[in-house]
Amino acid sequence: MKRLAILGSTGSIGTHTLDVVASHPDQFEVTALAAGNNVELLQEQVRRFRPRFVAVAGEAAARALARRLGSDGVEVGWGTDGVCCAGADTGADMVVSAIVGGAGLVPTMAALRAGKGLALANKETLVMAGELVTGEARARGIRILPVDSEHSAIFQCLENQHTNKVLRLVLTASGGPFRTLPREAFSAITPEDALRHPTWAMGKKITIDSATLVNKGLEVIEAQWLFGMPVDRVDVIVHPQSVIHSMVEYVDGSVLAQLGVPDMRLPIQYALTYPERRACPAARLSLEAVGGLTFEAVDRRKFPCLDLAYEAARGGGSWPAVLNAANEVAVRWFLERRVGFDEIPTIIRKALDANPHLAIRSVEDVLEVDRKVRESLERGK
Numbered sequence: 001m002k003r004l005a006i007l008g009s010t011g012s013i014g015t016h017t018l019d020v021v022a023s024h025p026d027q028f029e030v031t032a033l034a035a036g037n038n039v040e041l042l043q044e045q046v047r048r049f050r051p052r053f054v055a056v057a058g059e060a061a062a063r064a065l066a067r068r069l070g071s072d073g074v075e076v077g078w079g080t081d082g083v084c085c086a087g088a089d090t091g092a093d094m095v096v097s098a099i100v101g102g103a104g105l106v107p108t109m110a111a112l113r114a115g116k117g118l119a120l121a122n123k124e125t126l127v128m129a130g131e132l133v134t135g136e137a138r139a140r141g142i143r144i145l146p147v148d149s150e151h152s153a154i155f156q157c158l159e160n161q162h163t164n165k166v167l168r169l170v171l172t173a174s175g176g177p178f179r180t181l182p183r184e185a186f187s188a189i190t191p192e193d194a195l196r197h198p199t200w201a202m203g204k205k206i207t208i209d210s211a212t213l214v215n216k217g218l219e220v221i222e223a224q225w226l227f228g229m230p231v232d233r234v235d236v237i238v239h240p241q242s243v244i245h246s247m248v249e250y251v252d253g254s255v256l257a258q259l260g261v262p263d264m265r266l267p268i269q270y271a272l273t274y275p276e277r278r279a280c281p282a283a284r285l286s287l288e289a290v291g292g293l294t295f296e297a298v299d300r301r302k303f304p305c306l307d308l309a310y311e312a313a314r315g316g317g318s319w320p321a322v323l324n325a326a327n328e329v330a331v332r333w334f335l336e337r338r339v340g341f342d343e344i345p346t347i348i349r350k351a352l353d354a355n356p357h358l359a360i361r362s363v364e365d366v367l368e369v370d371r372k373v374r375e376s377l378e379r380g381k
């Protein structure tokens with residue numbers, strides 16, 4: 001029986017993870033759940049999965065949740081300390097890190113420092129602090145298991161192979177909802193348009209990130225740290241059907257790919273059961289039904305966020321954290337209709353230009369950069 005703490009349990013990855021748990025009741029037990037403010041769904045999840053501890057982001061939400069749970073015998077915590085405690089101190093064997101955005105960094109690091117196994121969905125953690133996070137994992141002999149479908153695909157294609165014989169990693173991208181939309185039409189894109197992803201059903205932030213393709217840029221940085229690969233050997237190709245989840249090209253010209261239906265329960269389950277494979281509640285892949293697989297190059301002029309991410313990764317130090325913070329602010333502003341879709345890359349560009357390139361030595365350094373970028377953007381608006 002593997003004991004799991006699920007951080008971000010009310011989100012898209014969190015609920016899919018609980019789906020996987022529910023389909024293997026003899027394999028998994030839930031020790032803790034953590035989320036932001038959705039106390040209604042948390043209450044339901046507590047009743048169903050019986051964790052011993054549950055944490056929320058704010059004190060008011062914690063009080064509301066405690067009232068709802070009554071005398072259920074579940075301890076309720078809140079804030080960063082509460083969420084860290086859910087991962088690090090509840091007897092879990094593995095933490096599923098599925099909080100969205102920079103808020104996931106400190107709890108993920110706390111889980112590693114407590115020696116927990118880590119199934120990582122929160123890519124922002126590796127973008128902001130890839131060297132520190134992977135360094136901590138290495139020092140403790142923890143293998144970070146990727147939940148992101150692209151990285152799970154690469155992880156699978158690398159198994160039993162010599163990584164020094166890898167020429168490049170190729171991340172596939174659906175291209176998002178605006179792949180064929182002319183660039184001139186980008187200023188009129190609404191949040192509703194951008195939230196309509198063609199192949200994946202996901203949380204709002206990653207759905208907007210997929211529409212600007214910054215998500216693919218974040219994934220390039222994630223791959224850099226997960227697989228120790230320089231970003232210039234991580235390529236991106238558009239594959240609208242989202243059936244090939246990513247590929248590895250070896251020095252001899254062989255290319256290994258992992259295929260499957262676009263359903264996050266597949267990579268989530270593989271991270272939870274690794275190195276074993278089990279039947280999964282996701283549908284089976286029918287290539288006859290898919291019919292054809294197509295590929296095209298990314299239109300980098302239309303989607304400048306991808307190259308901004310490469311630039312931040314090459315710069316290293318504080319730059320990826322600047323990119324991440326500026327993107328989080330820009331996405332929130334876009335969802336609040338305060339800026340247009342086409343302004344997102346401009347906001348990131350300006351943040352990269354305005355913030356000095358600093359060395360990063362600790363998580364505190366990262367959090368300081370993150371705070372400064374958010375504050376200066378809010379001041380300038």
Ligand SMILES: NC(=O)c1ccc[n+]([C@@H]2O[C@H](COP(=O)([O-])OP(=O)(O)OC[C@H]3O[C@@H](n4cnc5c(N)ncnc54)[C@H](OP(=O)(O)O)[C@@H]3O)[C@@H](O)[C@H]2O)c1
Nearest residue numbers: 008010011012013035036037038099100103121122202203
């Ligand atoms: N969705 C996907 O298919 C997918 C695929 C690959 C990678 N990822 C990555 O996985 C992560 C989660 O994505 P998602 O799509 O599942 O996002 P989501 O649906 O928006 O869910 C986010 C989760 O984080 C919780 N949360 C937000 N702020 C928090 C805080 N300060 N403290 C504690 N919990 C907090 C939310 O709680 P509330 O519900 O209460 O707000 C929710 O449970 C992201 O990093 C994303 O890039 C997602």
